[in-house]
Structure formats: C-alpha cells, structure tokens
Amino acid sequence: PVEGSGDANCVDEILKEMTQSWPPPLTAIHTPCKTELSKFPFPTKDAHSFQS
Amino acid sequence: VQSSESSSKTEMPDYVVKYTPLVSVDQRQSYKDDFNGEYDEYRQLHARVESITRRFTQLDALCRKLVPGTKEHQKVQEEVLKEYKKMKQHNPNYHEEKQRCEYLHNKLAHIKRLIADFDQRRAQSWC
Numbered sequence: 001p002v003e004g005s006g007d008a009n010c011v012d013e014i015l016k017e018m019t020q021s022w023p024p025p026l027t028a029i030h031t032p033c034k035t036e037l038s039k040f041p042f043p044t045k046d047a048h049s050f051q052s
Numbered sequence: 053v054q055s056s057e058s059s060s061k062t063e064m065p066d067y068v069v070k071y072t073p074l075v076s077v078d079q080r081q082s083y084k085d086d087f088n089g090e091y092d093e094y095r096q097l098h099a100r101v102e103s104i105t106r107r108f109t110q111l112d113a114l115c116r117k118l119v120p121g122t123k124e125h126q127k128v129q130e131e132v133l134k135e136y137k138k139m140k141q142h143n144p145n146y147h148e149e150k151q152r153c154e155y156l157h158n159k160l161a162h163i164k165r166l167i168a169d170f171d172q173r174r175a176q177s178w179c
Contacts, residue, residue, distance in 0.1 A: 008120075008129065010133070011115075011129045011132045011133060014108070014132055014133070014136045015108060015111070015112045015115065015132060018104065018105065018108035018136070018139075019105060019108050019109045019112045020105070022101060022102055022105045023157065025094075025095060025098045025099075025102075026094070026157060026160050026161055026164065028088075028091060029084055029087055029088070029164055029167060
C-alpha cells in the first residue's frame with residue numbers, strides 16, 4: 001500500500017532509471033606497434049654485470 | 053529527424069560500416085588517431101555518468117535497507133528527489149550525454165577490437 005507519499009512511485013522510477021548498470025570505462029590504446037618495440041631485445045639489466 | 057534510414061540498417065551502426073578490418077599499418081595509425089580523437093570526450097562523459105550513477109545506487113541501497121513508511125525511509129526518498137532535481141539542473145542534457153557516451157563506448161570498443169585483431173594477426177604471421 002502506497003500511502004503517505006505520492007512521490008513513492010516517482011522515486012521508484014527515478015531509482016530504476018538512474019541505477020542502470022554502467023560498464024567500466026574502456027582503456028586507451030597504449031600498445032605501440034609491437035614490432036618496433038621488440039626490434040632489439042636489449043637487456044637493460046645484465047645479470048652478469050662485471051663489477052669488481 | 054532526418055536519420056530515418058531503412059529499418060534493415062538499424063542493426064548496423066555507422067561505425068561498423070566505416071571501420072572495417074584493418075589491412076595496413078597506415079590504416080592502423082589512422083584508426084588509432086580517430087580513437088584518440090574521441091577518447092577524451094568519452095572519458096569525460098563516462099566519468100560524469102559514473103558519478104551520478106554511483107550516487108543514486110548508494111541512495112537505492114539505502115532505501116532498500118529501510119522499512120517503507122518510516123521517517124528514515126521517507127527522508128531518503130526525499131533525498132532521491134532532491135538529487136534528481138539537482139542533477140537535472142547541473143546536467144540538463146544528462147540523457148543525451150549518456151546516450152552519446154554509450155555510442156562512443158561501442159564505437160571505440162569496435163575500433164579497439166579491430167586494432168587488437170590486426171596486431172594479433174600480424175604477430176602470428178611473423179612468428
């Protein structure tokens with residue numbers, strides 16, 4: 001029984017409308033052309049660094 | 053309204069027609085430029101809709117916890133109306149913006165998928 005507040009239906013409508021699921025945002029395209037990146041697989045950190 | 057295209061086309065959004073599977077690196081760059089060109093607008097719209105949705109979802113959850121007819125419940129209901137009014141004032145074009153955002157979401161996702169497909173195909177052929 002909807003007594004007292006005539007806005008109840010209105011509120012229900014609003015909530016129904018405003019709480020529709022919203023997907024997370026798309027992420028940007030950050031992949032550069034892979035081929036360019038992996039041209040020279042140069043190790044930045046050599047495990048066998050010659051430090052005496 | 054001018055866009056009264058034949059109903060058979062309704063399942064084919066314009067970006068699907070425009071952005072076909074990639075065949076060249078140049079094309080990849082141009083697709084990516086298009087993506088980036090609209091990405092900022094998309095993120096802004098998305099963030100706005102997200103924060104509004106979050107606010108109402110909170111109120112909705114609160115409403116469900118309270119017993120209808122009680123003072124607390126009524127208070128939250130009034131809060132919902134107040135929020136809604138406020139939202140209408142600050143974002144009179146909320147619904148258009150939301151629609152635009154959904155459109156951009158689908159369009160950018162489509163472009164992104166084509167680029168990912170292209171990258172994958174290329175990676176495979178180079179192995």
